[in-house]
Amino acid sequence: MDNKKLKSLISSAGVPRLIIGGFFLVLLFSAIPLGMDIQGLLTNLLTRVGMNGILVLAMVPGIRSGIGLNFGIAVGIVGGIVGGLISIELGLHGWTALLVAILIGVSLAAVMGYLYGVLLNRVKGSEMSVSTYVGFSIISLMNIAWLVLPFKSTAIRWPIGVGLRNTVSLQESSGVVLTEFLSFTIGKVVVPTGALLLLALCCFVMYLFLNSRLGIAMSAAGSNPRFAQANGINVDKMRLLGTTVSTATAAVGIIAYAQCFGFIQLYTAPLMMSFAAVAAVLIGGASLSHAKVTHVIIGVILFQGIISMGLPIANRIIPEGNLSEVIRLIISNGIILYSLTKAKGGRANA
Amino acid sequence: MLNKMKSYIFDQKTILLFIVMCILGTAASGQTLSFIMREVLTRLGRNAFLVLALLIPVQAGIGLNFAIVIGAIAAQIGVFFVVYWGFSGMTGLLLCAAIATPLAILFGYMIGRLFNNMKGSEMIGGLILGFFADGLYQLLFLFIIGGIIPVNNPTLIISSGIGVKNTIDLTGNLKYALDDLLHISVLDGFSILAAVAAVLALYRLIRHHRASFAPRNNSGIGRCYLGLLAVAGVFLLSYLPALERLLMGTQIARIVLLDLFTVLAAAAALYTLYRLVRHFGSRRKGKEAFGLCLQLAVIGVLYAITYVPLFEKLLLGVVFNITLLSVFTLLVLAAGVCVFIKLLGTLDSPGAVKNSVQLAGIAFAYALTFVPWVEKLLLSSSIPVVTYLAIVLLYLFNGRFMKTVLGQNMRTVGQSMSVATASGINVDRTRNIAMILSTMFASWGQLIYLQNMGTFQTYGAHYQVGQYAIAALLVGGASVHKASGKQAIIGVILFHTLFVVSPLAGKNLFGDAGIGEYFRVFVSYGVIAVSLALHAWKRVAKKEGSPLAE
Numbered sequence: 001m002d003n004k005k006l007k008s009l010i011s012s013a014g015v016p017r018l019i020i021g022g023f024f025l026v027l028l029f030s031a032i033p034l035g036m037d038i039q040g041l042l043t044n045l046l047t048r049v050g051m052n053g054i055l056v057l058a059m060v061p062g063i064r065s066g067i068g069l070n071f072g073i074a075v076g077i078v079g080g081i082v083g084g085l086i087s088i089e090l091g092l093h094g095w096t097a098l099l100v101a102i103l104i105g106v107s108l109a110a111v112m113g114y115l116y117g118v119l120l121n122r123v124k125g126s127e128m129s130v131s132t133y134v135g136f137s138i139i140s141l142m143n144i145a146w147l148v149l150p151f152k153s154t155a156i157r158w159p160i161g162v163g164l165r166n167t168v169s170l171q172e173s174s175g176v177v178l179t180e181f182l183s184f185t186i187g188k189v190v191v192p193t194g195a196l197l198l199l200a201l202c203c204f205v206m207y208l209f210l211n212s213r214l215g216i217a218m219s220a221a222g223s224n225p226r227f228a229q230a231n232g233i234n235v236d237k238m239r240l241l242g243t244t245v246s247t248a249t250a251a252v253g254i255i256a257y258a259q260c261f262g263f264i265q266l267y268t269a270p271l272m273m274s275f276a277a278v279a280a281v282l283i284g285g286a287s288l289s290h291a292k293v294t295h296v297i298i299g300v301i302l303f304q305g306i307i308s309m310g311l312p313i314a315n316r317i318i319p320e321g322n323l324s325e326v327i328r329l330i331i332s333n334g335i336i337l338y339s340l341t342k343a344k345g346g347r348a349n350a
Numbered sequence: 351m352l353n354k355m356k357s358y359i360f361d362q363k364t365i366l367l368f369i370v371m372c373i374l375g376t377a378a379s380g381q382t383l384s385f386i387m388r389e390v391l392t393r394l395g396r397n398a399f400l401v402l403a404l405l406i407p408v409q410a411g412i413g414l415n416f417a418i419v420i421g422a423i424a425a426q427i428g429v430f431f432v433v434y435w436g437f438s439g440m441t442g443l444l445l446c447a448a449i450a451t452p453l454a455i456l457f458g459y460m461i462g463r464l465f466n467n468m469k470g471s472e473m474i475g476g477l478i479l480g481f482f483a484d485g486l487y488q489l490l491f492l493f494i495i496g497g498i499i500p501v502n503n504p505t506l507i508i509s510s511g512i513g514v515k516n517t518i519d520l521t522g523n524l525k526y527a528l529d530d531l532l533h534i535s536v537l538d539g540f541s542i543l544a545a546v547a548a549v550l551a552l553y554r555l556i557r558h559h560r561a562s563f564a565p566r567n568n569s570g571i572g573r574c575y576l577g578l579l580a581v582a583g584v585f586l587l588s589y590l591p592a593l594e595r596l597l598m599g600t601q602i603a604r605i606v607l608l609d610l611f612t613v614l615a616a617a618a619a620l621y622t623l624y625r626l627v628r629h630f631g632s633r634r635k636g637k638e639a640f641g642l643c644l645q646l647a648v649i650g651v652l653y654a655i656t657y658v659p660l661f662e663k664l665l666l667g668v669v670f671n672i673t674l675l676s677v678f679t680l681l682v683l684a685a686g687v688c689v690f691i692k693l694l695g696t697l698d699s700p701g702a703v704k705n706s707v708q709l710a711g712i713a714f715a716y717a718l719t720f721v722p723w724v725e726k727l728l729l730s731s732s733i734p735v736v737t738y739l740a741i742v743l744l745y746l747f748n749g750r751f752m753k754t755v756l757g758q759n760m761r762t763v764g765q766s767m768s769v770a771t772a773s774g775i776n777v778d779r780t781r782n783i784a785m786i787l788s789t790m791f792a793s794w795g796q797l798i799y800l801q802n803m804g805t806f807q808t809y810g811a812h813y814q815v816g817q818y819a820i821a822a823l824l825v826g827g828a829s830v831h832k833a834s835g836k837q838a839i840i841g842v843i844l845f846h847t848l849f850v851v852s853p854l855a856g857k858n859l860f861g862d863a864g865i866g867e868y869f870r871v872f873v874s875y876g877v878i879a880v881s882l883a884l885h886a887w888k889r890v891a892k893k894e895g896s897p898l899a900e
Contacts, residue, residue: 119883122886122887122890123882123883123886123890124890125886125889125890126882126885126886126889128471128474129471129473129477129882129886130882130883130886132474132477133875133878133879133882134883136875137872137875137879140868140871140875140876141872141876143868143871144865144868144869144872147862147864148860148865162864163862163864275478322492323492323493325488326485326488326492326493329482329485329488330482330485330486330489333479333482333485336478337464337475337478337482340474340475340478341464341467
């Protein structure tokens with residue numbers, strides 16, 4: 001009897017999640033005997049959770065509406081970046097700069113997300129490969145744009161030479177108001193309260209949205225399109241809604257990311273960001289056809305935990321080379337592969 | 351006719367678009383044509399094998415195989431150990447292949463198994479698998495080599511003793527191991543190609559003639575053609591330097607033996623031609639052809655007369671700054687072309703017409719190489735023969751393979767897995783074989799790539815292999831479910847021309863090479879995005895159009 005219970009517990013948690021969670025715990029407990037700076041590691045973890053959480057959250061409406069893993073959040077990321085740059089260009093400061101960045105970013109991303117959703121409705125069944133390459137294409141197209149866009153601010157543009165900087169500092173505009181907001185220290189652990197609050201707020205709003213009439217209709221369209229159609233739900237419209245919300249959330253996500261980082265990164269930096277977000281939500285327990293807000297929170301803590309805490313420890317054990325990068329590659333792509341093999345028949349609209 | 355042309359242009363729109371971009375880019379780059387040709391030929395030799403490795407999975411319905419990265423990884427493991435053990439040259443390269451091939455077969459089998467578990471998502475799966483394998487590869491090269499496998503070589507290993515260095519110089523061991531076996535100029539390569547193509551076209555033409563003319567006199571016609579070929583062959587022999595010297599050195603009654611030989615060959619050819627033409631006379635339509643052939647022969651003789659010194663001197667007299675000779679030559683040429691076209695009209699099988707046109711095209715292309723400008727261009731660079739031969743072999747293999755039982759099964763699986771299962775084909779096994787072949791070819795392709803590059807970027811050489819190979823294939827007009835060797839070759843040429851010229855064009859047009867570089871990266875991503883989207887779009891539209899849609 002007990003055995004059965006254990007088995008069902010394991011299957012509900014998922015084997016890879018248990019392995020990753022176990023790995024994380026082993027690394028965590030080996031930190032003390034190795035004499036690592038635990039408090040520094042915790043600070044790092046909290047910052048990273050605040051940094052990446054909203055980007056991971058952007059996966060949820062996509063999965064719910066039936067488009068699968070939205071590798072194309074790059075579309076929203078680009079919108080957010082443009083929003084951030086415009087707010088710097090306007091010479092705004094502090095909270096106004098942040099809010100204007102979010103406002104412009106979200107509206108740009110929503111428009112682009114809608115168009116992108118129209119495309120995804122035409123390619124049902126192959127959304128993931130198409131969205132990956134749409135994401136890659138838009139990032140590489142923006143690489144050209146960063147060279148020719150007529151921004152004037154010297155914070156954005158190289159003082160000499162052509163085009164915009166690789167990293168644009170937020171120092172002179174919004175600064176890092178978000179992470180500093182209500183920030184406090186326990187011992188030596190710095191808690192970036194503002195960023196975590198924003199993440200919590202976004203999660204809460206997302207939760208409300210998903211449980212609203214509209215959100216439930218959208219989930220129904222995603223999990224069983226024919227049933228939803230029979231009940232008078234316009235499946236294509238719901239998919240559009242999910243894609244748009246996902247893309248717009250990604251715009252907020254990249255702005256929060258930049259806040260915690262202190263810089264906006266241009267050019268190829270956002271190329272692989274969607275993969276990290278996809279991996280995190282899968283580690284948290286989501287599948288290609290189902291995702292919850294709790295998956296986001298668990299996932300981002302586990303995934304970022306391994307990168308921010310586990311890997312300095314691993315590097316202590318094997319000092320040479322950049323083991324963290326390698327482990328990140330293996331874990332994040334391994335989990336995506338695993339969930340692709342598990343998606344048999346689960347692919348919506350296949 | 352107009353509609354046909356329209357649909358042709360629509361079908362070939364990708365190629366046409368890229369041809370226009372290449373021409374514009376070349377013009378804007380301000381580079382000499384010989385520079386661009388040299389670059390593109392180098393890149394063709396370097397990349398074509400990898401692109402051809404993509405074809406089999408497309409036929410098997412797996413789509414664009416992003417996982418060829420893993421074949422490249424197998425090759426790179428081989429290269430590392432061969433360099434470490436100190437082998438070089440052709441031995442080294444063969445040893446690399448000996449290590450890489452079993453690895454690639456094993457990996458290919460594993461990929462096949464994995465893909466069978468994610469049918470329908472192979473492309474995104476392959477892409478992710480490539481990244482995943484990259485992680486494992488880095489684990490092997492950064493930590494296990496030196497860390498667990500003891501390797502002691504300061505030129506290969508990072509100074510701490512663990513992990514392989516960023517770049518491994520292949521100069522002196524594997525660089526040009528295959529390329530340097532044999533080089534010929536592009537002109538020679540082109541001539542050989544033209545000759546092979548001409549013989550092929552002639553052979554087909556003969557077969558058509560045998561089918562359409564005088565069925566009773568079959569053997570006679572065949573013998574005439576054979577005779578013509580033999581005369582041509584013997585005449586070609588006189589170009590052998592040793593024989594030429596011999597013939598030039600001997601005089602019989604003040605005529606150089608070579609000239610005598612030439613005249614004899616021409617006479618023999620004429621006689622055979624005459625007999626051939628007589629065979630045509632046996633049908634009503636044939637009579638017409640007979641007359642035309644006769645006209646052609648007369649024109650030929652007229653032209654030949656201009657080589658008689660007396661006439662030549664006479665004709666070289668100048669009329670309005672143009673020598674009479676060139677006027678005469680042009681006239682004769684025009685008459686020849688007219689008669690040839692008329693002759694085509696009398697052929698009743700479309701295949702024969704096609705082959706005749708091909709022959710004329712080959713002759714024209716070959717004649718072009720006598721234009722000094724073209725000749726200089728073609729002499730300016732050389733071809734690594736063995737590398738190109740390897741590419742040709744894979745090209746032919748892909749074509750042949752699809753005609754075997756296994757290949758036919760693969761095509762069936764690619765069209766519909768349920769139909770394949772119903773007709774007793776083991777779908778999973780067939781798909782595994784496709785992946786094994788593709789991965790194996792990819793590993794060989796990566797060996798060709800690395801020996802040509804001459805430096806082995808340990809952590810970067812494989813990274814973009816799938817990306818660029820797939821983009822090249824798609825530029826050639828291929829799609830997710832349909833790709834041919836021809837498209838692969840055209841695609842490599844166009845894609846890499848664009849790759850060579852775009853930074854230079856960017857620099858000339860915008861004063862910044864960066865724009866051109868980002869542009870080519872955008873093209874490589876964009877062409878894949880568009881192609882994937884179009885494919886999915888068509889599939890959805892088809893599904894919705896059919897009454898059996900789910």
